[in-house]
Amino acid sequence: MKKVLSMVLAVLFVLTAFVSCGKGNETPAVSGEGNNAATEATLLLGGIGPLTGPAASYGQAVKDGAQLAVDEINAAGGVNGMKLELNFQDDEHDAEKSVNAYNALMDAGMKLLIGTVTSNPCVAVAAEAAEDNVFLLTPSGSAVECIKNDNAFRICFSDPNQGIGAADYIAENAVAEKIAVIYNSSDVYSQGIYEKFNAEAAEKNLTIVAAEAFTKDSATDFSVQLQKIKDSGADLLFLPIYYQEAALILEQASKLGLDVKYFGCDGLDGIIDQLGADKAALAEGVMLLTPFAADADDEKTQKFTAAYKAAYNDAIPTQFAADGYDAIYTVKAAIEKAGITDANISASDLCDALVKAMVEITVDGVTGEMTWDASGEPEKTPKAMVIKDGSYSAM
Amino acid sequence: MKKALSISRKAGDRYITYLLLIVIFVGVQSFLNSGAASRSFKGLLIPTCAYILAAMALNLVVGVSGELSLGQAGFMCVGAFVGSLFSLLTEATIANPLIRFPLALLLGGVVAGIFGFLIGIPVLRLRGDYLAIVTLAFGEIIKTIFNNLYIASDDTGLRIAFSVDAFNEKPLAGNATYYIKGAQGINGTPQDSTFAICMIVLLIAAVIMLNFMDSKQGRAVMAARDNRIAAEAMGVNVTRAKMTAFVMSAFFGGVAGVLYSHNLNSLIATKFDYNLSILILVFVVLGGMNKMRGVMISTTVLYILPEVLRALKDYRMLIYAIVLIVMMLLTNSKSVRAFAEKVTGALKPKKKNQTGGAE
Structure with missing residues (x-):
């Protein structure tokens, strides 16, 4: 008994040492930030996104993409003589944790925020950032409310814009007439797109013959929805969802013998990898509106993809990574435009300067050429891609 | 367990909690007023309070x-949405948050209570794990x-x-x-x-809950928990007691x-999933069933960690x-409990440490 007890106590001691060690590291790191800023002129950028939990892949991709851009910029001498540093915090795709992460970053002396990655946490953090007047640039928070405040801008398309864009594209190019939709009714992104797609489709005289919903708790079996769609005689299936579920839908649809065209939004990027080499043929002919595709053949994308692969064990960058990458370069452009050279500038002053600069800059990023207006919405054209021979090509 | 119960019966113990x-x-x-508090510290206060209240309530x-x-x-979830909806609708008419917010709190609580009553009617008449299934x-x-x-x-x-589609x-x-x-x-x-x-x-809730636990009704609830048949034989209306x-x-x-929803600008229903229920249950189990102070401490520690x-x-x-597992093992291990009792016993022979020295 005594042995067991001493073992347990020993473990506990080691653990406390670990924990207090962590605490110990934290304090000097925070105060060290100020010192660094004074001597080396480092501008601390905050980042927030899910690094754990079900949405972790998005947060990790944004973080990796952003870190790549930061490293590139620092290697090239920084921005106006200032080095950049990215402090990326986990929010577990939860609004409450996201606000906690934001507070922690503010304590650490963050000057501006890249984030948050996911929509709902972004809305909560945006309210806090607006109150503190901290510049917020979300790489991929696509809900409308994310950027309703003056200090907030975004890189990706908003959900409604994607829905409208998709309906317009289908109507203008006469891709199909009878449309079926499968969307995730428990997801902000999916529901937001579907809502506007539905409204726009009615205006463009497209017929929606079936609209089937699923939730994140029932995201594995789509046979009921697919059977209904088969019965409805649709000739196009619109999938405003993420690639994980879309891959399942493609597999189950092919088993069911459903013969329709597929059309999706930027969430479908990554579907080829999700299906894997042996099933990649299922994705043939899938159309998607996306600002980024890793194997597009323009020079910028190829350079980015190569650098990303080299930095992260041959991982293929997703649209999220591209958004993160572009966010950092956008910040760089805005800082240069505003002529900020003092890394000790207060976050609020920096915000005022950057908000003015944002509407004047043009960024030619890997997700397209972007300009912004005061609403914070980026102006860029979605690229329609089709999957052909296992890779994306422009339509 | 029995020994701990007899301590919590005493009114003195209640006043320690208050x-x-x-x-x-x-x-x-006063720390907040001094201005030395970090933003993280300030930001954690309200969610911690909300979780403490939820965990204390679950402990009942x-x-x-x-x-x-x-x-x-x-x-x-019911409370959060009803309360938030009320605040949004009345934001223009009742401008003073000190009047609006207590009303929202009361309304959210009452609506959730009504739901609790409706679920309780069929379920609390049954024995066994039915409540777990139905509440899930x-x-x-x-x-x-x-x-x-x-x-x-x-x-x-x-x-x-x-x-x-309706819109x-x-x-x-x-x-x-x-x-x-x-x-x-x-x-x-x-x-x-x-x-x-x-x-x-939190203070009002603690007063109500602890007084309830020491009241006739509260004793009836605990009697029904410890031995349902004996309690029924003694004339306790088990369903009514459990329902209360x-x-x-x-x-x-x-x-x-x-409380939770009025701290965040955005609120989605998926936040209130099964995992959150389990999280709150973990707070309760770790803090010690039936022990309100223990639940307060465990919630604070586990939320802030x-x-x-x-x-x-x-x-x-x-x-x-790892900390969670170690704490669960430690508080449950007989040798550690005996050790903790020895330590606390040396200091104060009569009183038993509430969580057996979880920290």
């Missing part, structure tokens, strides 16, 4: 009445309902729908405002929660939800899990 809450309140508030069911409830997040289902149902609920106002008045068929006319927008939830809840209000609510505890738990769960561990980056959730 005193502890007041001391914490005064201490933290799990600890006091001995039934397993897996639906605390569902009651929080209830939590999921509530989450799904709020996930699909649309409430908007336009020139024709308030409109409620369970699908976005496409008959679009909102004129000055349209969404209050609840399906999966996108409620945005723009006025941030009325303050630390002072939270602590006052359950409805009270639902009420305070709802109040906790209102992942935030304190942020500096460890990728390892923090790993360490959180």
Whole structure:
């Protein structure tokens, strides 16, 4: 008994040492930030996104993409003589944790925020950032409310814009007439797109013959929805969802013998990898509106993809990574435009300067050429891609 | 367990809890006023209070009445949405948050309590694990309902729908405002929660719950928990006793939800999932069933721990899990308990340490 007890106590001691060690590291790191800023002129950028939990892949991709851009910029001498540093915090795709992460970053002396990655946490953090007047640039928070405040801008398309864009594209190019939709009714992104797609489709005289919903708790079996769609005689299936579920839908649809065209939004990027080499043929002919595709053949994308692969064990960058990458370069452009050279500038002053600069800059990023207006919405054209021979090509 | 119960019977023990809450309140508030508090510290206060209240409320069911409830997040969800909706609708008419917020708290609590009553009617007559099954289902149902609920106002008045399609068929006319927008939830809840209000609510809740536990009804609940047949033989109306505890738990769960939702600008129903119920249950189990002070401490520690561990980056959730497992093992191990008893016994022979030295 005594042995067991001493073992347990020993473990506990080691653990406390670990924990207090962590605490110990934290304090000097925070105060060290100020010192660094004074001597080396480092501008601390905050980042927030899910690094754990079900949405972790998005947060990790944004973080990796952003870190790549930061490293590139620092290697090239920084921005106006200032080095950049990215402090990326986990929010577990939860609004409450996201606000906690934001507070922690503010304590650490963050000057501006890249984030948050996911929509709902972004809305909560945006309210806090607006109150503190901290510049917020979300790489991929696509809900409308994310950027309703003056200090907030975004890189990706908003959900409604994607829905409208998709309906317009289908109507203008006469891709199909009878449309079926499968969307995730428990997801902000999916529901937001579907809502506007539905409204726009009615205006463009497209017929929606079936609209089937699923939730994140029932995201594995789509046979009921697919059977209904088969019965409805649709000739196009619109999938405003993420690639994980879309891959399942493609597999189950092919088993069911459903013969329709597929059309999706930027969430479908990554579907080829999700299906894997042996099933990649299922994705043939899938159309998607996306600002980024890793194997597009323009020079910028190829350079980015190569650098990303080299930095992260041959991982293929997703649209999220591209958004993160572009966010950092956008910040760089805005800082240069505003002529900020003092890394000790207060976050609020920096915000005022950057908000003015944002509407004047043009960024030619890997997700397209972007300009912004005061609403914070980026102006860029979605690229329609089709999957052909296992890779994306422009339509 | 029996020994601990007899201690919590004593009124003196209640006053220690109240005193502890007041001391914490005064201490933290003066720390806040001094301006030395970091933003993380300030930001953690309100959610911690909300979770403490939710965990204390759950303790009424799990600890006091001995039934397993897996639906605390569902009651929080009801409270959060009802409270937020009320605040949004009355933001213009009742401008003073000090009047509006208590009303929201009360309303959220009452509606959650009504739901608790409705569920309790069939379930609390049964024996065994039925409550766990039904509350689990209830939590999921509530989450799904709020996930699909649309409430908007336009020139024709308030409109409620369970699908976005309803608004496409008959679009909102004129000055349209969404209050609840399906999966996108409620945005723009006025941030009325303050630390002072939270602590006052917590204190009131502690007074009510602890007095209840020491009351005739409370004793009846515990008697029914320890031996249902004996309690029935003694003339205790078991269903009524359990129902009182359950409805009270639902009420305070709802109040906790209102506190929670008025701290964040955006609120979505998927937050209140099964995992949150389990999290609150973990707070209760670790703090000690039937022990309100233990629950307060365990909730605070477990909620703050992942935030304190942020500096460890990728390892923090790993360490959180390890700490959780070690604490569970330690508090449950006989040798450690004996050791803790020896230590505390040396200091104070009569009183037993409440969590067996979990820290």
